[in-house]
Amino acid sequence: TKNDTALLMEATKFIHTCYNELNLSKEEQINRIEEIQEEISNTGTYTHKGFELTHGAKMAWRNSNRCIGRLLWHTLDVFDERNTVTAEAAFEKFLNHIHYATNEGKIRPAITIFAPRKDGKDPIRIWNHQLIRYAGYEKEGKVIGDSTSIKLTKMCEQLGWRSDQTPYDVLPLVIQENGKVPKLFEIPKSFVKEVDITHPDLEGFNHLGVRWYAVPIISNMRLEIGGIDYPMAPFNGWYMETEIGARNLADQDRYNLLPEIAKLMGLDTKSNLSLWVDKALVELNIAVLHSYHQAGITLVDHHTAAKQFKSFEKNELENGRAVTGDWTWLIPPLSPATTHIFHQSYNHDIISPNYFYQDDPEE
Numbered sequence: 001t002k003n004d005t006a007l008l009m010e011a012t013k014f015i016h017t018c019y020n021e022l023n024l025s026k027e028e029q030i031n032r033i034e035e036i037q038e039e040i041s042n043t044g045t046y047t048h049k050g051f052e053l054t055h056g057a058k059m060a061w062r063n064s065n066r067c068i069g070r071l072l073w074h075t076l077d078v079f080d081e082r083n084t085v086t087a088e089a090a091f092e093k094f095l096n097h098i099h100y101a102t103n104e105g106k107i108r109p110a111i112t113i114f115a116p117r118k119d120g121k122d123p124i125r126i127w128n129h130q131l132i133r134y135a136g137y138e139k140e141g142k143v144i145g146d147s148t149s150i151k152l153t154k155m156c157e158q159l160g161w162r163s164d165q166t167p168y169d170v171l172p173l174v175i176q177e178n179g180k181v182p183k184l185f186e187i188p189k190s191f192v193k194e195v196d197i198t199h200p201d202l203e204g205f206n207h208l209g210v211r212w213y214a215v216p217i218i219s220n221m222r223l224e225i226g227g228i229d230y231p232m233a234p235f236n237g238w239y240m241e242t243e244i245g246a247r248n249l250a251d252q253d254r255y256n257l258l259p260e261i262a263k264l265m266g267l268d269t270k271s272n273l274s275l276w277v278d279k280a281l282v283e284l285n286i287a288v289l290h291s292y293h294q295a296g297i298t299l300v301d302h303h304t305a306a307k308q309f310k311s312f313e314k315n316e317l318e319n320g321r322a323v324t325g326d327w328t329w330l331i332p333p334l335s336p337a338t339t340h341i342f343h344q345s346y347n348h349d350i351i352s353p354n355y356f357y358q359d360d361p362e363e
């Protein structure tokens with residue numbers, strides 16, 4: 001059928017690039033494509049071999065236009081959990097991923113890949129945007145916690161979840177097998193590493209009671225490899241400090257801490273001329289870098305990250321690959337013009353394998 005042909009086209013493109021990069025012979029490539037053609041005509045889809053899945057997930061990271069951290073794309077640890085299809089078993093694997101990635105603070109970039117989409121159906125999905133993320137509550141027009149989690153928090157409460165209603169309640173995992181009701185799974189506190197945010201010089205900082213979690217693990221994106229969709233493939237790296245200090249804790253519609261920080265710094269918040277927002281922003285990011293370093297949690301500053309991205313660009317050129325990128329996301333939100341990224345443009349072509357947004361699981 002037409003989409004069998006389209007799938008074979010995607011598979012052929014992927015096998016060609018993947019086998020060339022792995023120095024496999026032309027003959028192996030041709031035999032594999034014939035094998036895939038056979039499987040597609042018999043079943044309407046095809047199954048990646050382990051090494052194809054592993055390299056495909058790495059290529060997808062390398063092709064992620066918005067990612068500044070791509071220098072280490074080939075070091076990704078890939079866990080093949082395509083046979084895990086029950087919510088309980090998946091929860092086990094999520095805990096394994098959290099523990100492996102955290103590694104007592106020496107974070108290891110990893111991805112766990114669950115069953116692919118088949119006949120347009122997702123065998124299993126997770127509703128969480130990240131495996132570890134704070135709940136958000138709306139009370140009399142005031143927001144407590146992470147405003148981006150309000151919808152999911154409501155869903156958890158409807159499913160029976162009860163919490164302390166603090167700004168830092170870690171959400172349970174909401175895992176849904178196809179066609180069944182979603183199930184809640186509480187992550188044991190011992191698995192959740194968090195960092196108390198303090199400042200090396202500003203004493204007042206330490207009484208704000210501000211904290212953040214150590215490991216960002218994105219769990220709502222779709223991994224596409226050679227025309228096959230993996231709708232549940234959580235992946236983690238480590239944070240760049242600005243994500244926490246210039247967005248999550250700084251945005252007015254997130255934790256909105258800048259006014260409070262400016263006050264404890266004794267700044268004049270009545271006039272923009274004092275650049276009090278900018279001064280508070282810098283000190284918050286200094287506090288994040290200081291706190292994660294003191295806690296022994298891997299974190300990269302935006303200057304180092306930009307330099308690493310420059311090395312990535314050089315490596316790609318040396319390997320005859322064109323770098324694609326999304327300038328609007330690659331520039332850091334703090335002092336962007338102090339990085340090389342700001343002063344050049346990037347081709348924003350989208351190539352596959354890659355990680356894509358997808359619709360939330362079916363209600």
Ligand code: HEM
Binds near residue numbers: 068110300329355
């Ligand atoms: C190892 C350390 C890593 C660092 C420091 C890093 C840094 C970043 C940053 C700062 C962003 C922008 C996020 C935002 O502004 O919300 C980003 C985006 C992204 N990263 Fe990385 N990254 C790392 C590893 C990874 C890994 C291991 C993967 C996948 C295997 C990955 C895939 C992506 C994708 C797909 C996006 C775009 C997300 C979107 O469009 O919403 N990154 N990265």
Ligand SMILES: N=C(Nc1cccc(CNC[C@@H]2CCCN2)c1)c1cccs1
Binds near residue numbers: 239240
């Ligand atoms: N450092 C990270 N940050 C990151 C990467 C991808 C996506 C996100 C979440 N981005 C969504 C937020 C909310 C809107 C704009 N940014 C964060 C990583 C997360 C997982 C691997 S690396």
